Amino acid sequence: MTTTTMSMAKALNAGLRRAMEEDPKVVVMGEDVGRLGGVFRITDGLQKDFGEDRVMDTPLAESGIVGTAVGMAMRGYRPVVEIQFDGFVYPAYDQIVCQVAKFHSRSQGRVPMPMVIRIPFGGGIGAVEHHSESPEAQFAHTPGLKVVACSNPVDAYWMLQQAIACDDPVIFLEPKRHYHSTRAEIDDAASPGPLWESRVVRPGDAATLIGYGPTVGTCVDAAAVAAEEGRSLEVIDLRTLSPLDLGPVEESVRRTGRAIVVHEAHVNLGLGAEVAARLTETCFYSLEAPVLRVGGWDTPYPPARVEEAYLPDLDRVLDAVDRSFAF
Amino acid sequence: MNDPVFGPTPTAPADEGELVQLLTPEGERVHHPEFDLELTPEMLRTFYRDMFLVRRLDVEATALQRHGELGLWAQLLGQEAAQVGAGHALARQDFVFPTYREHGVAWVRGVDPVSLLGLFRGVDNGGWDPHAHGFNLYTIVIGAQVLHAAGYAMALQRDGVVGTGDGDRDAAVLAHFGDGASSQGDVNEAFIFAAWANAPVVFFCQNNQWAISEPIEKVSRIPLYQRANGFGFPGVRVDGNDVLASYAVTQAALKRAREGQGPTLIEAYTYRMGAHTTTDDPTRYRLMEDVEHWKLKDPLARVEVHLRRNGLADDDFFAELSAEADALGERMRRECHLLPDPQPLSIFDRVYAEQTAELAAQQAEVATYLSSFADHAGAGAEGGAA
Structure with missing residues (x-):
């Protein structure tokens, strides 16, 4: 048993390394993932230790990366594909949606597609266009894919290994803004909970904040401020976006009567819309106010100097809490 | 075209002068310095038999569509030689990535013709086991499967079944696509990845001249096989209506791939004698004279002439084959009805x-x-x- 304190970036690296040690069929593919160790260094040192056959610096073509990963998965490999930035996933969109997602059902289960597509997502890093997006709803809308988002180093370490072990294709979203923002103790002998469960990360009883990926921290910060003002907010980390695990959310909302979903993605037709619709179906008589959504505006992700006005922050979350209570 | 500064640029995608041919449309055996071939009469008869039965398969499926039993059928009429020749070049351990028109390759790989109907009847999206036949399900999105083929070939390399010298183990991938797909990014990316990995994949492009209504000469300025040069691997044009040449060239390219020498592009120069699919009406965009021209190059007729003229098959052979085709058609009609609705x-x-x-x-x-x-x-x- 070893307990190590590490950042999310290091935790992802350690998780990948362990998955590669445990299963020789796990291969890493992507742009600059080899010698450079990835532009975020998530794959740092892996090519040196596992060789060029298992950690591939691919040509710069996202459809090509995912499409060739399909062929490798057909032959029994478990590719872990890195998409360098969220906004660069679209050249691979057809392969992901039409091929990766459909192989298992098309083949009536004869050809599983165990593949993890890692996407650093979300904004707040002062980047140029296409480097700050949140495309999760597009993949959660696609049957055949599973979509998860980690929010902290411990989850990053375990969830990545669980996603790699899954026989279905998993879109694995990493909140790049938090790669290095926090550190946590990881006990590699611990037994992680199931991948497909959401989790209460801060208990409360006045209202329920629902986030995932980068907004979990925002919600926790908002709850801390609200607590000072005498409001006890429960925070839930969805973790799995497809399938959704709304059991803990429903249990919470039945107690609090108020729910606010927070994500960086555009509000219109975002994941919050689905959560709101389902809570209306399952918790209608418990709701004291409509389920509110806090998210990115329905604009293209803006230039970096104005991104703070776009991203949901503590104030916007607390403003929504106020609106919920004022309803 | 001759630019005063940059010099000449090619403009002739349809030049037929460069193709590999071993059996002329008149049924004459000709020899080729690189791709010569000695075939037993039995092999020749097998090729003819397979093309004959595949043509019947295609006719029956087309008729089933006309009778409302299939929602759609993608006809292969005219492309029997390219497919049967390529199919016979495969080793058991090779793997094929077909388009939705590869019924001839499916036949050679032992896929039951009735299970090909499922997709077009709407009872499934492909009813055979890809692993059992080394033959992937049909892919509808144009060109997407060519990347899968490159990736599968990369997996073969990692499995250590390329270039070992063991003919029963060394494997390669055959990636099918058409002239239309040659414009797709995925096909061009597959060329890049295969070259990058030196992957054991043979890109087999059946240039049937038409992407539904769009002729290839409006899309490509050069013969398609020459594009391989730009990606750094060999390309060759073969007479796609010549089963012997299609077989010989594919066999050589697959052997090269299995030995670890990397990818090859084969352009099988042929013609889509039928419609794109049963929903299409080619009289709206092409001339009957063109079709008549290509009828003279029929893939089956030249083999029949060769067999008869050289005494390699007698009347009984053709009569038995005809009866076998009738039985196949009858079975397809009967069993199509029996495919269960999901x-x-x-x-x-x-x-x-x-x-x-x-x-x-x-x-x-x-x-x-x-x-x-x-x-x-x-x-x-x-x-x-x-």
């Missing part, structure tokens, strides 16, 4: 390898809904339905 609840069963609670719950809701009808005869889910 049960509504079954569509939930194979979305995931590990079923989600969410989808299982939706399936149960649908089961409850369906069972609320008085005439409901049982939902027939394989599992999971409450």
Whole structure:
């Protein structure tokens, strides 16, 4: 048993390394993932230790990366594909949606597609266009894919290994803004909970904040401020976006009567819309106010100097809490 | 075209002068310095038999569509030689990535013609086991499978079954696509990846001249096989209506791939004698004279002439083959009707390898809904339905 304190970036690296040690069929593919160790260094040192056959610096073509990963998965490999930035996933969109997602059902289960597509997502890093997006709803809308988002180093370490072990294709979203923002103790002998469960990360009883990926921290910060003002907010980390695990959310909302979903993605037709619709179906008589959504505006992700006005922050979350209570 | 500064640029995608041919349209055996071939009479008869039966398969399926038994059929008429020749060049351990028109390769790989009908009847999305036949399911999105082929070839390299010198182990991949797909990014990316990995894949482009209504000469300025040069591997044009040449060239390219020498592009120069699919009307965009011209190059007729003229097959052979084709047609008509419609609840069963609670719950809701009808005869889910 070893307990190590590490950042999310290091935790992802350690998780990948362990998955590669445990299963020789796990291969890493992507742009600059080899010698450079990835532009975020998530794959740092892996090519040196596992060789060029298992950690591939691919040509710069996202459809090509995912499409060739399909062929490798057909032959029994478990590719872990890195998409360098969220906004660069679209050249691979057809392969992901039409091929990766459909192989298992098309083949009536004869050809599983165990593949993890890692996407650093979300904004707040002062980047140029296409480097700050949140495309999760597009993949959660696609049957055949599973979509998860980690929010902290411990989850990053375990969830990545669980996603790699899954026989279905998993879109694995990493909140790049938090790669290095926090550190946590990881006990590699611990037994992680199931991948497909959401989790209460801060208990409360006045209202329920629902986030995932980068907004979990925002919600926790908002709850801390609200607590000072005498409001006890429960925070839930969805973790799995497809399938959704709304059991803990429903249990919470039945107690609090108020729910606010927070994500960086555009509000219109975002994941919050689905959560709101389902809570209306399952918790209608418990709701004291409509389920509110806090998210990115329905604009293209803006230039970096104005991104703070776009991203949901503590104030916007607390403003929504106020609106919920004022309803 | 001759630019005063940059010099000449090619403009002749349809130049037929460079293609590899071993059997002329008149049935004459000709020799080629690189791709010569000695075939036993038995092999020649096998090639002819397969082309003859595949043509019947195609005719029957087209008729089944006209009778309303299939929603659609993608005809291969005219492309029998390219497919049967390429199919016979495969080793058991090779793997094929077909388009939706590769019925001839499917036939050679032992895929039951009736199971090819399922996709077009709408009872499944491909009813055969890809691994059992080394033959992937048909891919509808143009060119997408060519990347899968490159990736599968990369997996063969990692499995250590390339270039070992063991003919029973060394494997390669045959990637099918058409002239239309040659414009797709995925096909060009597959060329890049295969060259980068030196992957054991043979790119087999059947240039049948037409991408539905768009002729290749409006799309490509050069013969398609010459594009390989730009990617750094060999390209060759073969007479796609010559089963011997298609076989010989594919065999050589697959051998090269299995030996670890990397990818090859084969352009099988042929012609789509039928429509794009049964929904298409080629009289709207092409001249009958063109079709008549290509009829003279028929893939089957030249082999029949060769067999008869050289005494390699007698009347009994052709009579027996005709009877065999009739039996195949009869079986396809009968068994097409017997393909079971999928049960509504079954569509939930194979979305995931590990079923989600969410989808299982939706399936149960649908089961409850369906069972609320008085005439409901049982939902027939394989599992999971409450």
